[in-house]
Amino acid sequence: MYQKERLSKLMTIISKKKIVDIKELEQLAFVSRSTLRRDLIQLEKEKKLIRHFGQVELVRDTNIEFGYNIRLRENEDAKKAMAEIAGDFIGSSQALFIDSSSTCIHLAPYLQNQNNLIVITNGIHLAAVLTEHPNIETFICGGHVKSLSGSILGGEAVGYLNNFHADITFLSCTGVDEHGVYMASEEQTFIKRKMIELSEHVVLLCDTSKVNKKDYFRMCGHENIDTLITNAPLPEEIQRVLEAKDVEVLY
Template sequence: MYKTERLGNIMDILNQKKVVNMRTLENLTFESRSTLRRDLIVLEGEHKIRRKFGQVELVNGNNMEFGYHTRSSENKNSKKIIAELASDFIGNNQALIIDSSTTAAYLEPYLNEKNNLIVITNGLQLAMKINSNPEIKTYIAGGKLRPFSGSIVGDTAREFLGDFHADTAFISCEGINADGVYMASDEQTAIKKQMINQAEHVILLCDHTKINKSDYYRMCDHTSIDMIITDVKPTDAFVQSMEQTGVEVVYENEQI
């Protein structure tokens, strides 16, 4: 099981029980004590849980978005594949809106190969990576820095984004299914909705673990996106359902 899946499983349990002892949590998660302890250290570091006297207590049940460093360590190969595929849709002299996701951060080497780009982002990590390139004019949203995420959110950030018009927006999600595209955070949902509104074309960067999944907040329906780029070919049923709504699905070795 992936680390983010384990963390999500622990949070699901705590959202139901609020407080649980370690032995019970071991039995419910089927994790070893050492693995469970490492996962709890991550969650405690992100202020989602509190450990004391052999018990684990939920701190904030409304936040299921894990921190940037946790997310960036997962599915690295998938993110590299997605970024390489996405690079085919980045050209010189373009204005791009790019979200703060760890997947989008892998676009950085391909951005640095282009000339005369405008990049508008709410992501600190991406902005810092491309900051030294004189061929990229970078605009970063102002607003509230979301703890541990490297992401700037809130009304100020949304208003900032509203002043731009981009050729393409590259955004990620927590899940996509037959009913729409989903996020775990209401703040991130609001920011990405604004990004969608400001771009001529919207490309969703989505690894295979997020397909046919949902989350707490519905970000948009399929008509709001033009393309999905993923690392592994989805089921024929999923591809056909997307194509019926005008969404192109791009994946590795599509030509084979």
């Protein structure tokens, strides 16, 4: 196998697991230890991973995000199913915070038939869709637009949210476990925390691929979430923790 093919295979494995033991990676990739070491050195030079003692970790720098169109296609059926459930929470004459995630943009069809709806978002893709619907008054945060993601972030964006109070916040995350809810980006975390703070009810959309996953930033605890919408039953230990925190779980 050529090195280019090996590197692609390694990145597929590491991207799914985020952190992988070297011994496990050697078995999964079917390569010798010396070949694997050379390939990992190359991937580290390309800033795609970090080598630790006995492990490799996927680089998830807050300045690097997969393109929005790529994320939009990931687990698309699950995102649409969750959005359909979330649509039951949406009614006319509401004010809604909606984050810039590729999950929450699937709420758009359930917004379009409501009257006197106010939507406040930091997502340029959602805002662009909603401009076609005069029955929705759309507000978008000021700040800098993050490359590839279509998210407006920064202190100005967080401060802009202070002008509003919402009935419901809809948001997504990169991970949930028994200890809380996680994000990969510090800036995204600040935006979502502010939305949570300024709303009456918080709905988290999180498909099961993100369950039992941690990330760099703990966005909030379970007590800050009112409803968690997912696409399949949760592991028992997480379900018990959520029930103890009075979090409604729907799927």
